[in-house]
Structure formats: C-alpha cells, structure tokens
Amino acid sequence: MKIFVAICFFILLFNITSKALSNGEVLYNQAIEFLKKNDYKNAFIYFSIACYNNYIPGCDMMGPVEYQIDKNKGEQISKNWVKTLSKSKNQLASTHLKQVLKYYIDIYKQLNNKELSNYFQKTYNKLFLHIEIEKINPHNGK
Numbered sequence: 001m002k003i004f005v006a007i008c009f010f011i012l013l014f015n016i017t018s019k020a021l022s023n024g025e026v027l028y029n030q031a032i033e034f035l036k037k038n039d040y041k042n043a044f045i046y047f048s049i050a051c052y053n054n055y056i057p058g059c060d061m062m063g064p065v066e067y068q069i070d071k072n073k074g075e076q077i078s079k080n081w082v083k084t085l086s087k088s089k090n091q092l093a094s095t096h097l098k099q100v101l102k103y104y105i106d107i108y109k110q111l112n113n114k115e116l117s118n119y120f121q122k123t124y125n126k127l128f129l130h131i132e133i134e135k136i137n138p139h140n141g142k
Contacts, residue, residue: 024055031061040068060100064107075116078104082123098128 031046044065050058063081067074082104085097101124108117 024050024053024058027053028055028058028061031058031065035065040065044069056096060103064104064111067108067111067113071113075113078108078116079119082120086123086127098124101127 027046027050031043034043047058047061063074063078066077085093101120104120105117
C-alpha cells in the first residue's frame with residue numbers, strides 16, 4: 001500500500017511539474033530572468049523550449065540571444081525564423097512578422113550590426129512597403 005501511495009504521489013507530482021514546464025510562458029519568463037543576469041546560454045535554452053512548446057515569443061528571441069553567444073548562428077536563426085513566418089498565409093502570422101522585423105531591425109542596430117539590421121529593413125520594405133503604398137494609391141497611377 002505504501003508503494004502504491006508513493007507511486008501515485010510521484011505520478012501526481014510529475015504531472016504537475018510537466019504541466020508547469022510545458023507552459024511556454026513560464027519558460028519564457030524564466031529565460032527573461034536569465035537574460036537579466038547576462039546568462040545567454042540558459043536564456044537560449046529556455047527560449048528554445050518555450051518555442052518548442054508553441055510559445056511564439058520564445059521563437060522570436062532565439063536569434064538575438066544566440067547572437068550574443070555565436071554571431072553566425074544567431075544571424076542564421078533570425079533569418080530562418082523570418083523565412084518561416086513569411087511563408088505563412090495566415091494574416092496573424094503576417095502581423096507578427098511585421099512586429100518581429102521591426103524588433104530585429106532595432107535589436108541588431110543596438111548590437112552594432114548595421115548590415116544585419118539593414119537586411120531586415122530591406123526584408124520589411126520588400127514584404128510590407130508595397131502593401132502600404134497600394135493602400136494609399138490603390139490604382140497605382142492607372
């Protein structure tokens with residue numbers, strides 16, 4: 001009987017812990033705490049797990065955080081994430097992509113990588129500037 005109670009307790013504890021760990025927002029918040037301590041490796045791990053658990057802001061942060069550890073990998077992660085978002089036909093993903101690009105433009109300026117910031121600015125212009133022009137002038141001079 002004691003073994004049965006111990007097993008039940010362990011299973012219950014494991015389920016509670018699993019639910020908490022699978023919560024992307026909890027993981028994201030923990031990653032932010034690591035960032036505050038300049039612990040980029042652990043922050044990246046927690047952002048990655050949050051992303052894996054479908055908490056999209058975790059995915060957004062992976063590139064810039066990895067950039068602090070390895071510039072080449074961070075750049076690739078950021079570019080790949082933008083490509084992933086840009087392939088979606090979902091309007092919500094498009095809106096999110098716009099926000100991510102603006103964030104990447106700013107963060108890479110702050111990290112003194114004007115080339116990468118300009119890359120994301122050009123991507124933003126290519127994807128969204130023509131849409132804004134069409135809204136202003138829907139007939140495009142015709």
